Amino acid sequence: MLPAANSYEELCNRFRWDIPARFNIGVAACDVWAARAPERTALIQIHEDGSRAAMSFATLRARSNRLANALAGLGIGRGDRVGILLPQCAEAAIAHLAVYKLGAVAVPLFTLFGEEALAYRLGDSGARALIATPDGLSRVAAVRDNLPDLSETICVGDLAADSHDFEDLLERSSDSFMPVDTAAEDPALVIYTSGTTGSPKGALHAHRVLLGHLPGVEMPQELFPKPGDLFWTPADWAWIGGLLDALLPSLAHGVPVLAYRFPKFDPEYAFALMAELGVRNAFMPPTALKMMRQVPKPWVRYNLNVRSIGSGGETLGPGLLEWGRETFGVTINEFYGQTECNLIVANCAGIMPVKPGSMGRPVPGHRVAIVDAGGNPLPAGQEGAVAVHRPDPAMFLAYLNKPEATAEKFVGDWLLTGDTARMDEDGYLWFVGRDDDVITSGGYRIGPGEIEDCLIKHPAVAMAAAVGVPDPVRTERVKAFVVLNDGYNADGDLVRSIQQYVKERLAAYEYPRDVEFVPRLPLTPTGKIKRKELRERGAAACAPGGSE
Secondary structure, X not given: OOOOOOOHHHHHHHOOOOOOOEOOHHHHHHHHHHHHOXXXXXXXXXXXXXXXXXXXXXXXXXXXXXXXXXXXHOOOOOOOEEEEEOOOOHHHHHHHHHHHHHOOEEEEOOOOOOHHHHHHHHHHHOXXXXXXXXXXXXXXXXXXXXOOOOOEEEEOOOOOOOOEEHHHHXXXXXXXXXXXXXXXXXXXXXXXXXXXXXXXXXXXXEOOHHXXXXXXXXXXXXOOOOOOOOEEXXXXXXXXXXXXHHHHHHHHOOOOEEXXXXXXXXXXXXXXXXXXXXXXXXXXXXXHHXXXXXXXXXXXXXXXXXXXXXXXXXXXXXXXXXXXXXXXXXXXXXXXXXXXXXXXXXXXXXXXXXXXXXXXXXXXXXXXXXXXXXXXXXXXXXXXXXXXXXXXXXXXXXXXXXXXXXXXXEEOOEEEEEEEEEEOOOOOEEEEEEOOXXXXXXXXXXXXXXXXXXXXXXXXXXXXXXXXXXXXXXXXXXXXXXXXXXXXXXXXXXXXXXXXXXXXXXXXXXXXXXXXXXXXXXXXXXXXXXXXXXXXXXXXXXXXXXXX
16 A cells, blocks of 8 residues: 655655545455465465465455355344454454455454453454354353353364354355445454453454555555565464454455464574564564564574564564664564554654664554643654544544443544653654553653663563552652563672663663562563553552562
């Protein structure tokens, strides 16, 4: 969707949205290429035993058509919600495409969700059907009585009780299917996102969301696609990062996608996989990059052929950027977005300078600003709320069943992301933190990202998180939770060394007055640090009778 350009300014000047009135994700991400280049590879599946299987666009169309017919035969139709509880695998891609072509609404679900999490999302969405593995179906079976709308379950793998067999349904269904004629504004997808308060909210997206994401994928992936590209991400396709930062945009561009589910992320195997399969493009969450950074001299041991890497979710610092250049031979392009309106800010090292620590500049087509509480854009250099102006093709339609929460998300026509940042004179955005992540100490507003980036440069520190804890004098003081590299002793001398290290490199008011060594950091399924959990833990330790 982005035009060829030699500079960011040229890219913005030449870009125009082209959103047709009628549009269907399933057609765009499958059927178009099945007609244009039927034998072109769409998916490369890596199985648990290490074997692999390639699937063409023609096969992907035939199998998704069969599933669409099967779902229709079970009474699932336009507007019905269909849960997809599957890992990265061909069946997950087939399920999404079938649901979109049917005019139904996909509800992706993370495979590690427990019974309560699944019950809430399936119940809140009113899902009528669920496609899942036997393990997933066993968890849903425990709460099935609380899901009166769930009438059909389809099992991928060894058949579970009271379910339809996925392969049997496909075998008995026709591979000819006429996709439903959907409007670009028709609902296609519900992705649940956990806010700072209350239950998770289902962000309802229209079919146009795929088109809205394309510029935000193309920019950090160095004007993707190029001949020979092959995309992979360790991010689960149940999340917007895996689904709309990688899988669907790649298929829409006719670029093959590598599908592999890590039982537990293995940085050594990630390098081996990228080298062996010739991965050219990747979306790598910062946590994955930090883990891969601990692998010694991968550029010597693996023959990598990477063209572009995008990363988002946590701020990258100069250290990770330099490691990325040394390891992959490319600049890792940081980008920014959220479930409600994703991929709206990005870097692209090929056409503009990358400022270490910056999220980048607004992606062409998106009006992004830093605003005050009243929705008024602020001048360069001032901190405020990151906001996106509507209408925007990447923006959600609404929170499902939550009109008040939807209204609260906006100030006028500005969608408030809930993040704090500043924009410099060149239009680059600098992340400060979530509204509730910003640390207020002694009159200073301190973002955790900068502290964390400094901490992980200390030779003893593998991973770190910074939060604010109550302080009777300063309002809050900085506390660091630190995971150590092997060979270091968690003692007072190391605490002082770490504190001095930050104090010397940042500022005296930013150094962590409290340091707690932990075996691991609490992370969300997408690899983001659960700072809320750490703040609560830190606050409890500061309370009377606490451990501090």
